[in-house]
Amino acid sequence: MDCRYCDHPKTHKHGKTSKGTQCYKCSHCTRTFVETFDTLYYWRQVSADEVEKILQSQLEGSSLRGISRINKRAYNTVVSIVHAAAYRAQLVHN
Template sequence: MQCPCCYSTQTFKNGFRKGRQCYKCKQCGRQFLESYQAWCYSNDVKQLCLKMHLKGMSLREIERATDIHHTTILHWLRKAKLDLDGIANT
């Protein structure tokens, strides 16, 4: 294993996180995983949540219906507003 921070090969196993092996660098002390997986939702799911909000559902109601945290949905709403403001200003 090679440290993604200092590129040292002096690493050791350091437990598990969500079923994946963790490693720790002896040089810089950084803890890291062997491989990373991007955590993202599809655009269809984002659009569905935005439509639910436009139809009057609260963020907490959408969270209960979709199992997506309400702050994630709030970030999507803010980004959509910024995108719309950018389109309107051009």
């Protein structure tokens, strides 16, 4: 895996987080990062499958409060996921 900070190709495994996500350490810049760093799943307690389900529901036109009721997640969690996805989509667009 390439370093997420400096793109150096030589990184090595550096333990796991309490949630079981693999950590890596760069041998060039000596910084550590998790494999989900700078993705939609970074710093979230919601699983990748559930994030995809929430975004799919939002795409099909369900209301944000409806999604939060169906998935039993807080309204603010749903808003945060949709907002983060929209931000990333805008970055790709630009």
